[in-house]
Amino acid sequence: MDRSIYLDNHATTKLDPRVLDAMIPYFTENYGNASSRNHSYGWKAEEGVDQARTDVAALIKADPKEIVFTSGMTESDNLAIKGIAEMYREKGNHLIAVETDIRSLLDPLHSLERHGFTLTIIPVDSKGRVDPGKVREAIRPETILVCMMAVNHEIGTIQPLEEIGRITREKGVLLHVNASYAAGVMPIDVNRMNIDLLSMNAHLIYGPKGVGALYVRRKNPRVRLTAQIDGGGHERGLRSGTLNTPGIVGMGMACRILRENWDQEIRFLRGLRDKLENGILEELDYVSINGDVENRSPAVSNLSFAFVEGEALLMGLKEIALSSGSACTSSTLEPSYVLRALGVGTDLAHSSIRFSVGRFNTEEEIAYSVRRVKEAVNRLRDMSPLYEMAKEGIDLKTVQWNSH
Amino acid sequence: MAYSDKVIDHYNNPRNMGSFEKTEDNVGTGIVGAPECGDVMKLQLKINDAGVIEEAKFKTFGCGSAIASSSLATEWVKGKTIEEALQIKNTDIVQELNLPPVKIHCSVLAEDAIKGAINDYKTKKGQKENVQA
16 A cells, blocks of 8 residues: 555545635636625625525435535534523523534533533433433433434444434424434435434534534424524524635535435445454454444444553554544543443453544455454454453453552 | 554554563573463563673553553663663653653553563572582
8 A cells, every 4th residue: 555544534534636626716717705795706606505404404304594614613613602591591500412422522521510501411321322211311401402423433322312312302402413323324315304403513524624514403393593603694693704615515415425425425335344343344353343233333443452551552653544542632642431331341441443434445445454453453462461361361450559 | 542653653563572581591581470460571681791782572352552651671682681671661761762651550560560570580599609608
């Protein structure tokens, strides 16, 4: 392999060349401000944005009028959570989220806790799934919002959204779903699933960075939000600021490509992921899968390699781009909070690697990666005192460690 | 995280990786750290009757910096007397390997592993002498 293999598609994806082609004219020729109503430059930009709005809405079976363009998932989550909290404060001050949610959901919620809101965090089972019954139990008269991820960023577990949506609708509580990691791998229907707000990111579906969308339900019920960025009143007053036309056009094209090749793409991703995962499991012992193999994104495999530390393993696989847990937390020494929530031992959490495949990976890259993972793990196990002890029949759980 | 060239060199070419028989009289074994913390180092020293460390071996579960710290420790202790080896400070390892602040604990573990191995050796010797007396 003469270049690095990219297996970190949950961190970001490569821009699809078709997306880039769609974007370029909006930099070079149609560079008008989509809000300029008095000349063709503005009209052209607006047409591009309208088409994109239609394409984004179609992917999640929404109405184009329900799409608000933002700068990405983090902004969409912040707008949804803070916007709902502010608008519905009279109704109640209780919010619900899931233990394994991404920080763009959890951090705005924690920030609201400092402003008089209370938060219930629902635990997950050992596969990372939420029991819908626990959502029902957590809802109180003063609950206004339930938040969760459709597909988890680290382990790819898919939540039972339809069942949860039925509960939140029945209880009259709003449901906000972060679908950033789901949009390209699982069919979403905001009406069938009773989703009220939904955040998406372009750069996780082969679109550009710096653009995302928030779906805000317009009827049954009509969801109202307090804007978090004030200014010229763009996006029906929900998100002021000149529209990022090239980015938005790119996001629209990314959604259209997904929709047009849906079945084929899902089959392709699943094929690569399974080849990778099965290959590794066949070649190595003491490897465990983190997540829910029955309800999982076809693009992700999160594996723990016992007796080997994740960061050291990445160092031995430097020509393969991978993550050990979440990229956001890898600068700290703390093992993944997602894996700990599943009850994965801290030792195995330290030994975990996230493989995320994408549209531009090849079978050849996967075969090479399996070989290299096997070599690197075996090399580090030779070097590992834990592997040596396990081979001698020592139960590592009974050892008295002198830790710091 | 970008590793220093020296850390990468020790990671790719670990010095004195392996094990001695723990039961040998002249071998001291130090095992420090815990799997839950993401680092376990095993350092073994073969010490002669004059108190000189003749050979050293390590095995480490941990990040590249932990592997490099223990690999370096085996290089440094070889040929030293017990007293000289006890003078090796974690800060020397930090300096030699250019470890960033978040990896300083790796160097602390390596220093502790040296001390642990020497203690184990001394305990073994002491017990033997006690038995003989």
